[in-house]
Amino acid sequence: DAKTTQPTSMDCAEGRAANLPCNHSTISGNEYVYWYRQIHSQGPQYIIHGLKNNETNEMASLIITEDRKSSTLILPHATLRDTAVYYCIVRLPSGNQFYFGTGTSLTVIP
Amino acid sequence: DGGITQSPKYLFRKEGQNVTLSCEQNLNHDAMYWYRQDPGQGLRLIYYSQIVNDFQKGDIAEGYSVSREKKESFPLTVTSAQKNPTAFYLCASSLDFEETQYFGPGTRLLVL
Numbered sequence: 001d002a003k004t005t006q007p008t009s010m011d012c013a014e015g016r017a018a019n020l021p022c023n024h025s026t027i028s029g030n031e032y033v034y035w036y037r038q039i040h041s042q043g044p045q046y047i048i049h050g051l052k053n054n055e056t057n058e059m060a061s062l063i064i065t066e067d068r069k070s071s072t073l074i075l076p077h078a079t080l081r082d083t084a085v086y087y088c089i090v091r092l093p094s095g096n097q098f099y100f101g102t103g104t105s106l107t108v109i110p
Numbered sequence: 111d112g113g114i115t116q117s118p119k120y121l122f123r124k125e126g127q128n129v130t131l132s133c134e135q136n137l138n139h140d141a142m143y144w145y146r147q148d149p150g151q152g153l154r155l156i157y158y159s160q161i162v163n164d165f166q167k168g169d170i171a172e173g174y175s176v177s178r179e180k181k182e183s184f185p186l187t188v189t190s191a192q193k194n195p196t197a198f199y200l201c202a203s204s205l206d207f208e209e210t211q212y213f214g215p216g217t218r219l220l221v222l
Binding site for chain 2 (some may be wrong): 009034041042043044045046049087098099100101102103
């Protein structure tokens with residue numbers, strides 16, 4: 001039940017900012033936007049989430065457009081360890097699961 | 111050191127055999143979840159539990175069973191009825207049903 005659209009893959013130079021886009025044009029007013037990442041053969045790692053306002057934590061920043069139909073995850077200074085698949089998910093607070101699609105495979109290049 | 115542990119990391123199953131995957135958390139979370147991930151695909155929900163002694167089927171529960179006798183533990187049994195069990199199995203937990211889910215390291219199940 002895909003509610004988000006992400007590019008299949010992206011490259012980013014080490015030390016540069018990685019900007020990962022996500023479209024969620026059918027998002028409803030009380031659905032949150034979550035971002036996780038998954039390094040090969042490991043469990044997904046929570047990164048950040050938000051509802052309307054932009055959010056920042058020690059890992060990343062989340063920019064949500066005013067109409068909430070799209071968002072961007074920003075890794076300010078990408079390192080080789082940031083190479084992973086990044087998942088953008090929309091979810092109701094009362095939703096019983098996170099719908100993980102196929103995500104964006106980010107490769108950080110030395 | 112709080113977290114979610116899954117064991118074993120790799121598990122082999124013979125045809126017609128039931129196997130049980132372990133998931134333990136010491137985060138004092140009420141809700142726990144099991145997901146299945148196939149190569150190159152996203153996660154699909156197998157079962158979830160909002161509280162001890164309660165659990166609900168997810169999207170792909172057929173061929174699986176769970177129990178939730180303790181808050182800390184949510185084991186998943188892959189039964190012989192599951193015809194295509196080879197996959198990466200992920201356990202997650204959250205403070206309650208509405209909160210952020212945190213994942214364990216996963217168990218890779220292979221059929222011999």
